[in-house]
Amino acid sequence: MSLVLHNFFRSSASVRVRAALQLKGLTYTHVSYTLRQGEHRSPTYLSLNPQGLVPALQLEDSTVVAQSLAIIEYLDEVYPKPLLLPSDPLDRAWVRGLVHSIASDIHPLNNLRVLQYLGQELDVIEAGVTTWFRHWVAESFTALERQLADDPRRGQFCYGDSPGLADICLFAQMANNRRFEVDMTPYPTLATINTNCLELPAFVDALPESHPHAG
Amino acid sequence: MSLVLHNFFRSSASVRVRAALQLKGLTYTHVSYTLRQGEHRSPTYLSLNPQGLVPALQLEDSTVVAQSLAIIEYLDEVYPKPLLLPSDPLDRAWVRGLVHSIASDIHPLNNLRVLQYLGQELDVIEAGVTTWFRHWVAESFTALERQLADDPRRGQFCYGDSPGLADICLFAQMANNRRFEVDMTPYPTLATINTNCLELPAFVDALPESHPHAG
Structure with missing residues (x-):
């Protein structure tokens, strides 16, 4: 199973994570949520991400990481090439x-x-x-x-x-x-x-x- | 010169940095700004922190670090005892x-x-x-x-x-x-x-x- 990004095409925080994944050359699949229809508030999504916001990144072992900055810092630590934060x-x-x-x-x-x-x-x-x-x-x-x-x-x-x-x-x-x-x-x-x-x-x-x- | 915290007593982001400094046992001095009077928008403060927000931490060499989370992550990296973020x-x-x-x-x-x-x-x-x-x-x-x-x-x-x-x-x-x-x-x-x-x-x-x- 590859990385799965739970996201919405227009969400700015989703744009961030997509850019980070792509800068690192990581492959991932999308699950899309239409925010205006409240799809990110469904029981299914809340069971994955209790915060009920997009994006969330589901890892190979199904662990879900929420919050765009937390996701990107995690990616930077686990897939450091190229680094998105300076080393100093x-x-x-x-x-x-x-x-x-x-x-x-x-x-x-x-x-x-x-x-x-x-x-x-x-x-x-x-x-x-x-x-x-x-x-x-x-x-x-x-x-x-x-x-x-x-x-x-x-x-x-x-x-x-x-x-x-x-x-x-x-x-x-x-x-x-x-x-x-x-x-x-x-x-x-x-x-x-x-x-x-x-x-x-x-x-x-x-x-x-x-x-x-x-x- | 010790650490100098530019802050406002009631600012929630300032409370965060004060707690972090104190959890790490770091000594620091205060410079206080009254937000309702716009003291954080003065030319003197803007020359220290162009973002014009509190808190900002001035280091021993006078370098200024802005944004509470950036300050605390910096402190955690440079003064890791006790760690405020898990190591995994x-x-x-x-x-x-x-x-x-x-x-x-x-x-x-x-x-x-x-x-x-x-x-x-x-x-x-x-x-x-x-x-x-x-x-x-x-x-x-x-x-x-x-x-x-x-x-x-x-x-x-x-x-x-x-x-x-x-x-x-x-x-x-x-x-x-x-x-x-x-x-x-x-x-x-x-x-x-x-x-x-x-x-x-x-x-x-x-x-x-x-x-x-x-x-």
Whole structure:
């Protein structure tokens, strides 16, 4: 039995794990869940992943790992080639700092369940949801552009010239941003890194529209 | 020069780092920022931490590490006694999965800047903010209770009988919950783990009210 990725084509956290698997050249099969139909809340899925969120990675022995960052750190430890985090602790901390500026400070605020809550529970109109989405992106992207523009650790990617975990998170966020037409003019460094990601099949194949069950 | 923690007494992410430093027996000094007064957005602080959020840890050589989870993982790598994450990759992945259920799925939605946005930008009344806060806690706590209640990896703490990163995140979230009077009746396992944390000075000393600049 190979690796099985429980995921949804458009989920940004799913995009991250697909990119990581593909950067490492790991083969896997998909099980797809349609979030708007609540398929990730079914008893069958909850028995696999009690957190009821996607993605989750099912290993060869059927063990299930939940949470995209936990999955990717696990993959990086067990399949270290190529490494997605630097080997030096201080460099790793710097990259993780970039990672969380997206994975903790943007994405949790802008995923489907939260946007649905805004609309359905708080009666926020569509324009207000768009403003919300763009606000949290701008907060972190402004900081990240400032951090990355002149940092000598940056190369073609956030850290050096090989793609890693920060690029994966940036790339997945950029894919999400398209639906809200985020203006990238203030963030030329981030835009360039994303363009560099898009030159690699591992990233292109992780995009929502590349997913076998996109639709 | 010793370790310097840039933090705010009530910030949940600051509580996490204080607990981690204290569990490892590391000495540090405080620089405090009052978030409601925007002190974390001052040019001086932005020059230290371009992300403009607390906490940030300044190391002996003045290098600054941002983001609570990046700081704690760094500390765990450089000062491994006691380890806050398991040494087995799969166990570590499981603990990180618990960590992100709080650190990614609750805390980013319930911190001060987001609650302020709800009130100030979206005109959500106080009762609506409380409902929002409790909703995201309940989503993750329900899942975590389900995950932890019968898992053989759990002991007095989330993983075994020594406190670790998942306990730190749970404890910090519980400290935050007090202001919104979250009913813990549905979560007896989580409540017990928090009680076990409260028996250790390293945790008690990390609470907002223990902070030298609380007020």
